[in-house]
Amino acid sequence: MKLVYTNENRFLVNNAKNILENAGIAVTLTNEYAAGGTGALSPFDTWVELWVVNDSDYEDAVRAIEASPGPEQAGQWKCDRCGEANEPSFEFCWNCRREKP
Ligand SMILES: [Zn+2]
Known part of the structure; x- marks a missing residue:
């Protein structure tokens, strides 16, 4: 697994996830339910992270996200x-x- 995208705005992470799924790339989210959790977590720790399941998809995933109109x-x-x-x-x-x- 490789981390391909993370952002404090979970909408953008979910948007990136949709882009990759539409491109046929297997992805998974981490920290999806962490935000609003314990005070022990720093804000950065609660960012949702988007990972590609297969490392060989990483380059394609980065390109697909960069090509998207998200920012x-x-x-x-x-x-x-x-x-x-x-x-x-x-x-x-x-x-x-x-x-x-
Ligand atoms: Zn400039």
Whole structure:
């Protein structure tokens, strides 16, 4: 098994899972029921993780997720200059330092 995708937004992880299942790739989720659990877990530990069952599917899985239109749904913004996706909290493009539009 290989970890292919994780995000604090479980909607995005489930979205990625659907993409891979539609592509015929066997996947499994971990931490699916961890969020809202014990205070002993750090926030990162409660992120849902998407794993490919067969390591040989890993490259295809990464490509399928990257090709999907998911990121904008999480409030990310796209840089005017270089087109890279940036986290909502970024004031400048991580790639070329252009200001958030
Ligand atoms: Zn940029």
